[in-house]
Amino acid sequence: MLWRVLRSASGFAAGSHDHALVGSGQALVAENVLPGARDDDADPGATYYYTVFAEDQRGAWRRAARVKLSVDDPSLSRRAAADLESGGGGPLGPLDAFIEPPPHGC
Numbered sequence: 691m692l693w694r695v696l697r698s699a700s701g702f703a704a705g706s707h708d709h710a711l712v713g714s715g716q717a718l719v720a721e722n723v724l725p726g727a728r729d730d731d732a733d734p735g736a737t738y739y740y741t742v743f744a745e746d747q748r749g750a751w752r753r754a755a756r757v758k759l760s761v762d763d764p765s766l767s768r769r770a771a772a773d774l775e776s777g778g779g780g781p782l783g784p785l786d787a788f789i790e791p792p793p794h795g796c
Contacts, residue, residue: 691744691745692722692723692744692745693723693724693726694706694720694751695719695742696742697719697738697739697741698714698716698738699715700715700739701739702739702756703741703743705751706745706751706753719740725744727742732761733761734761734762735761737759737760738758739757739758740755740756740759741756742754742755
């Protein structure tokens with residue numbers, strides 16, 4: 691399985707290839723075989739919309755998670771876990787499994 695994480699300052703991605711569309715405002719943060727990402731290009735104090743997609747064995751992409759978060763929010767782990775939602779609207783679990791914010795001071 692392949693995981694793709696997209697980031698935007700203006701809203702969630704509608705599709706797994708939105709980062710390739712000019713003017714979409716989506717940036718590719720990571721594309722990994724493991725579910726996780728670290729966003730080293732996030733600006734301190736900014737709020738971002740992260741959309742996580744998973745590719746199945748047939749090559750079809752589906753939205754696996756989405757979360758809105760502020761980079762320097764000290765309550766990030768607790769609050770983001772509550773905000774994380776799947777395509778069906780149910781919680782998926784701790785944010786750390788999907789997005790890892792950059793360390794403070796970077």
